[in-house]
Amino acid sequence: MTKAVVIYYSGYGHTQHVAQYVAEGAHAQLIAIDNNGEISEQEWEALNAADAIIFGSPTYMGSVAWQFKKFQDATSKVWFTRGWQDKVFGGFTNSASLNGDKQVTLITLQTLASQHGGIWVSLGLLPANTLASTRNDVNNLGGSVGALIQSPSDAAADNIAAGDLETAKLYGARVADIARRLRG
Numbered sequence: 001m002t003k004a005v006v007i008y009y010s011g012y013g014h015t016q017h018v019a020q021y022v023a024e025g026a027h028a029q030l031i032a033i034d035n036n037g038e039i040s041e042q043e044w045e046a047l048n049a050a051d052a053i054i055f056g057s058p059t060y061m062g063s064v065a066w067q068f069k070k071f072q073d074a075t076s077k078v079w080f081t082r083g084w085q086d087k088v089f090g091g092f093t094n095s096a097s098l099n100g101d102k103q104v105t106l107i108t109l110q111t112l113a114s115q116h117g118g119i120w121v122s123l124g125l126l127p128a129n130t131l132a133s134t135r136n137d138v139n140n141l142g143g144s145v146g147a148l149i150q151s152p153s154d155a156a157a158d159n160i161a162a163g164d165l166e167t168a169k170l171y172g173a174r175v176a177d178i179a180r181r182l183r184g
């Protein structure tokens with residue numbers, strides 16, 4: 001069976017809410033990076049055993065949160081051994097502004113996957129960008145590299161637009177499906 005893991009950091013719960021949708025789509029194990037930027041030894045083992053790894057971080061000051069960056073740097077240990085070579089990767093980010101420089105975060109996640117010799121999965125969904133489009137439509141933020149989510153700065157985690165959450169779920173399913181197909 002294909003094993004997928006969603007590993008994320010969330011300071012205030014919004015990215016955690018999104019991560020649950022990604023994990024639902026991917027039938028993935030969820031791993032939360034703690035407020036110190038750390039995960040347990042067992043969680044490292046789960047990542048090493050995964051066919052697919054999906055990274056998630058809120059966008060803070062135009063990039064990943066420092067806790068995610070600490071995890072990112074800690075993966076250099078695995079990098080030396082090529083332990084994640086040819087795994088399938090994806091990524092998502094969430095921020096308060098519609099744009100909010102989320103693309104920088106996604107590219108950071110994509111670059112991390114590439115450093116590990118991974119196979120990055122694009123979003124694979126057409127953007128909803130017509131006059132009739134609403135925030136309830138899938139990919140209404142018009143991403144392509146990974147999943148983009150907006151949480152208005154005064155919104156609770158469960159107020160995130162339905163279209164963004166559905167996008168997160170569909171993306172999780174796509175990453176897991178591609179990992180399954182590559183496993184053969």
Ligand SMILES: Cc1cc2nc3c(=O)[nH]c(=O)nc-3n(C[C@H](O)[C@H](O)[C@H](O)COP(=O)(O)O)c2cc1C
Nearest residue numbers: 010011012013014015058060061062095096097100
């Ligand atoms: C330190 C900090 C920096 C932030 N920087 C950005 C930013 O660059 N762009 C943006 O749109 N939102 C920014 N935000 C808003 C968060 O991305 C947004 O509140 C997000 O939902 C937080 O996710 P979380 O609840 O998982 O921590 C920032 C928030 C914090 C706390």
